[in-house]
Amino acid sequence: MTDPALIALDWGTTNVRAALLDGEGQVLEARKGESGVGSLDEAGFIARFGELTEGWPKLPAIACGMVGSRQGWSEAHYCELPLDVSQLAAKLHRTNHLTIVPGVMKDTLDQADVMRGEETQIAALLAENPAFDGTIVLPGTHSKWARIAKGKLVDFKTYMTGELFDAFAGHTILRHTVQPAELDADDNAFDVAVGDVFMTKGSDWGRFFNLRAAALVGETLPGQLREKLSGYLIGMELSSAAQDGFDVQAVTIIGGGALVERYTRALAVLAADVTPRESDTLIWPALFALAQQANMIGNET
Amino acid sequence: MTDPALIALDWGTTNVRAALLDGEGQVLEARKGESGVGSLDEAGFIARFGELTEGWPKLPAIACGMVGSRQGWSEAHYCELPLDVSQLAAKLHRTNHLTIVPGVMKDTLDQADVMRGEETQIAALLAENPAFDGTIVLPGTHSKWARIAKGKLVDFKTYMTGELFDAFAGHTILRHTVQPAELDADDNAFDVAVGDVFMTKGSDWGRFFNLRAAALVGETLPGQLREKLSGYLIGMELSSAAQDGFDVQAVTIIGGGALVERYTRALAVLAADVTPRESDTLIWPALFALAQQANMIGNET
Numbered sequence: 001m002t003d004p005a006l007i008a009l010d011w012g013t014t015n016v017r018a019a020l021l022d023g024e025g026q027v028l029e030a031r032k033g034e035s036g037v038g039s040l041d042e043a044g045f046i047a048r049f050g051e052l053t054e055g056w057p058k059l060p061a062i063a064c065g066m067v068g069s070r071q072g073w074s075e076a077h078y079c080e081l082p083l084d085v086s087q088l089a090a091k092l093h094r095t096n097h098l099t100i101v102p103g104v105m106k107d108t109l110d111q112a113d114v115m116r117g118e119e120t121q122i123a124a125l126l127a128e129n130p131a132f133d134g135t136i137v138l139p140g141t142h143s144k145w146a147r148i149a150k151g152k153l154v155d156f157k158t159y160m161t162g163e164l165f166d167a168f169a170g171h172t173i174l175r176h177t178v179q180p181a182e183l184d185a186d187d188n189a190f191d192v193a194v195g196d197v198f199m200t201k202g203s204d205w206g207r208f209f210n211l212r213a214a215a216l217v218g219e220t221l222p223g224q225l226r227e228k229l230s231g232y233l234i235g236m237e238l239s240s241a242a243q244d245g246f247d248v249q250a251v252t253i254i255g256g257g258a259l260v261e262r263y264t265r266a267l268a269v270l271a272a273d274v275t276p277r278e279s280d281t282l283i284w285p286a287l288f289a290l291a292q293q294a295n296m297i298g299n300e301t
Numbered sequence: 302m303t304d305p306a307l308i309a310l311d312w313g314t315t316n317v318r319a320a321l322l323d324g325e326g327q328v329l330e331a332r333k334g335e336s337g338v339g340s341l342d343e344a345g346f347i348a349r350f351g352e353l354t355e356g357w358p359k360l361p362a363i364a365c366g367m368v369g370s371r372q373g374w375s376e377a378h379y380c381e382l383p384l385d386v387s388q389l390a391a392k393l394h395r396t397n398h399l400t401i402v403p404g405v406m407k408d409t410l411d412q413a414d415v416m417r418g419e420e421t422q423i424a425a426l427l428a429e430n431p432a433f434d435g436t437i438v439l440p441g442t443h444s445k446w447a448r449i450a451k452g453k454l455v456d457f458k459t460y461m462t463g464e465l466f467d468a469f470a471g472h473t474i475l476r477h478t479v480q481p482a483e484l485d486a487d488d489n490a491f492d493v494a495v496g497d498v499f500m501t502k503g504s505d506w507g508r509f510f511n512l513r514a515a516a517l518v519g520e521t522l523p524g525q526l527r528e529k530l531s532g533y534l535i536g537m538e539l540s541s542a543a544q545d546g547f548d549v550q551a552v553t554i555i556g557g558g559a560l561v562e563r564y565t566r567a568l569a570v571l572a573a574d575v576t577p578r579e580s581d582t583l584i585w586p587a588l589f590a591l592a593q594q595a596n597m598i599g600n601e602t
Contacts (some may be wrong), residue, residue, distance in 0.1 A: 070517075105518060112514035113507075142474075142510060158510035160473060167468040172461060173443075201504045205541035206414075209443060209459035213413035216371075217406060240506035 004028055005297050007059050008287035009052070009098070011067035012117055013037045013141075017283075018052045020059075023297060025288035029056075038071045045073040049097055060296040061098035062287050065117035068093060068100035078105035078114065083153040085123040089293035101290060106156060113158050118144045121254050121279055124286030126151050135247045138254045138279075139263045145241045157244050159237040168208065168229060177215040181223030189224035190262075193231025194238065194269045202239035207232050234266045248272055254279050305329055306598050308360050309588035310353070310399070312368035313418055314338045314442075318584075319353045321360075324598060326589035330357075339372045346374040350398060361597040362399035363588050366418035369394060369401040379406030379415065384454040386424040390594035402591060407457060414459050419445045422555050422580055425587030427452050436548045439555045439580075440564045446542045458545050460538040469509065469530060478516040482524030490525035491563075494532025495539065495570045503540035508533050535567045549573055555580050 005023040009016060016035045020028045036048050045067075053061070068076030076093030079102050093100040103116035118138045126132055126148070136146040141162040147155040169178045197207075211229055214220040220228070242248045252275040253263050260276045267274045291297055306324040310317060317336045321329045337349050346368075354362070369377030377394030380403050394401040404417035419439045427433055427449070437447040442463040448456040470479045498508070512530055515521040521529070543549045553576040554564050561577045568575050592598055 106514075107518050110511075110515075112511060112518045114514045114517055157507045158514070159507050160510045161506075163473045164469075164509070167472045168465075171468045171472045172464045201502065202506055203502045203504045203540060203544055205462075205503055205537040206458045206460050206545060208465070209461045210411075210413055213407075213415045213459070214411075216415055217408050217413045236506040239504060243504055244507060 002026075004057050004059060006288060006291050007053055007056060007061040007098075008284055008291070009061065009063035009065075009067070010117065010120075010283050010287075011035060011037070011063045011065040011072075013066045016048075016052065016065075016067070019284050020053075020056050021284060021288055025285055027284055035066070037066045037069065037073075040073075042073065046097065049073075060291065062092075062101070062291045062294075062296060063098050064101035064120040064283075064287060068103060069116055073098075074100060076100040076102045076116075078103045079119070080104070081106055081154060081156075082149075083119070084151075085126050085153075086293070088119060088123055089290050092290065092294050099291070099294065099296060101287070104153065104156070113156060115144055115156060115158070118146070118156075118254075119153070120286045120290070121282050122146055122148070122153060123290070124282035125252065125254070125277070127286065127289050134250055134252065135241075136252045136254060137241075137263060139259045140255065143237055145244070145246050147246055155245070157241065157246075159240060161233050161237045165230060165233050168233070169226070172208075173212055174208065174225075174229065177212050177222070178226040178229050179222055180226060181221070187224065187227065189220075190227040190231040191265065191269050193228045194235040194266045197232055197235025198239050198242075198270060201243065202236040230262070231266070234263065238266060238270065251275070252277060254282060256280065303327075305358050305360060307589060307592050308354055308357060308362040308399075309585055309592070310362065310364035310366075310368070311418065311421075311584050311588075312336060312338070312364045312366040312373075314367045317349075317353065317366075317368070320585050321354075321357050322585060322589055326586055328585055336367070338367045338370065338374075341374075343374065347398065361592065363393075363402065363592045363595075363597060364399050365402040365421040365584075365588060369404060370417055374399075375401060377401040377403045377417075379404045380420070381405070382407055382455060382457075383450075384420070385452075386427050386454075387594070389420060389424055390591050393591065393595050400592070400595065400597060402588070405454065405457070414457060416445055416457060416459070419447070419457075419555075420454070421587045421591070422583050423447055423449070423454060424591070425583035426553065426555070426578070428587065428590050435551055435553065436542075437553045437555060438542075438564060440560045441556065444538055446545070446547050448547055456546070458542065458547075460541060462534050462538045466531060466534050469534070470527070473509075474513050475509065475526075475530065478513050478523070479527040479530050480523055481527060482522070488525065488528065490521075491528040491532040492566065492570050494529040495536040495567045498533055498536025499540050499543075499571060502544065503537040531563070532567070535564065539567060539571065552576070553578060555583060557581065 002023040006021045008019045019030045074095045091102045104119045106113040130151045138144040143159045143161045250273045303324040307322045320331045375396045392403045405420045407414040431452045439445040444460045444462045551574045
């Protein structure tokens with residue numbers, strides 16, 4: 001282990017993670033905090049950054065994520081498709097306090113899409129395997145599907161699955177119906193829901209009220225209804241992704257704990273070949289590699 | 302015009318309308334108030350009923366809608382499909398204060414659905430035209446599609462379109478994107494959105510984030526994004542209804558003002574033959590007819 005050499009931040013809309021890395025990219029210390037994106041002004045961001053890195057030496061800092069959006073600390077521009085990862089390092093956005101990884105934009109006719117943060121995790125996978133070819137999914141509030149061809153990001157699409165689950169379960173009549181409940185470990189309501197949606201190509205918009213009615217007529221257990229709602233929404237994501245040209249039969253999932261498990265289970269319904277990866281093990285090496293390529297890390301000789 | 306003979310109420314989840322009718326079903330006076338369903342106890346309902354009918358003579362009262370649900374004043378049971386309208390009169394739910402029209406339930410395998418209130422409006426159309434055959438739509442928070450064969454209600458389905466519009470526009474990241482705005486009268490963003498969804502059978506679940514991204518990359522005007530969201534959701538309803546076996550080429554719409562216009566416009570995209578009907582002109586005659594069939598109206602000789 002060597003001396004501290006870089007501060008790396010994964011700075012999203014809700015949370016921010018910070019790590020103090022040594023000259024070989026090893027994590028010396030990691031911290032978490034609230035992100036503030038969308039609510040802080042510049043002075044607020046400087047203060048938040050100070051809290052996060054308190055007691056750490058003054059070092060170059062690199063960040064990815066929504067911190068570089070228009071609602072963030074300082075707007076970093078977008079790269080366009082197809083994207084070679086080396087372009088991310090070439091287009092880093094430099095400010096007085098930190099260097100921000102650019103986002104990626106897709107702006108073909110009526111198919112606009114954007115990502116900020118996920119490109120760095122994808123870059124990490126591509127650094128490990130420069131000839132990667134296939135589909136990467138980053139499930140979450142806004143799930144991202146990425147298509148990689150010969151190590152380049154050639155297409156991606158965002159599905160608002162996590163956020164829609166919260167909106168359906170919290171802000172519609174389904175809120176009476178989909179309360180969390182204990183389930184038998186072998187309950188397969190989620191799997192059946194995913195399969196149903198996939199078979200019908202996600203086209204049945206009446207499924208949602210059906211959950212409410214099933215509760216009223218006492219047809220289904222409450223815990224199953226929540227699992228069904230989750231299965232419907234993730235099933236619609238899988239179905240759309242397949243129709244959007246993503247290979248859903250061989251998928252690498254990047255994410256954290258329960259969400260990776262849930263998507264792995266959903267993809268198992270399609271008999272897909274799934275490679276799960278924890279984002280924690282990818283994000284710091286990726287930011288370290290980008291900082292290295294941009295000569296942000298001092299050469300200790 | 303004759304003496305007051307009946308109090309009729311259309312008592313939904315949010316609002317209640319009350320009318321004092323004479324012995325021929327003419328409206329002598331109409332009032333509106335908040336419904337209280339879901340928040341009042343029995344004493345509260347009695348008080349609300351008292352306020353609504355204050356100064357009116359003590360008369361038999363008939364109500365339809367969510368007042369008869371489990372969260373309402375007194376639970377009226379459900380009729381099952383296929384439903385002959387005369388069955389509604391035969392199964393009226395009588396309480397000390399008012400008589401409640403039963404709802405309708407559909408409980409076939411994994412296709413549970415319920416309605417309360419819409420059955421009375423449908424009954425009104427069938428009273429006018431006992432040989433009615435075709436599709437009736439009642440757009441709203443929970444849009445109902447009804448299939449009528451030879452004057453009987455044989456199938457129906459609920460789409461949570463209005464409520465989902467509110468959840469998407471108010472409780473997701475789209476809230477930044479779909480603020481109301483002035484539009485040119487000839488703007489056709491809504492129509493294009495309905496057509497796109499119908500062509501692709503509502504299967505593209507990525508459309509929603511696309512609205513957000515289109516705003517970020519400056520591709521679309523803000524007012525258009527709200528119209529597009531509305532078009533996507535109503536388009537998904539139409540597409541699902543068609544796949545669920547409803548004839549979307551000849552549709553009778555029952556509703557009020559702007560909503561009837563919006564659905565008429567959406568159906569025009571499909572070149573459908575549309576018959577719009579104002580629910581105000583249907584609900585009082587329907588409740589009057591049911592009260593007559595149940596001998597609730599005194600014979601003045």
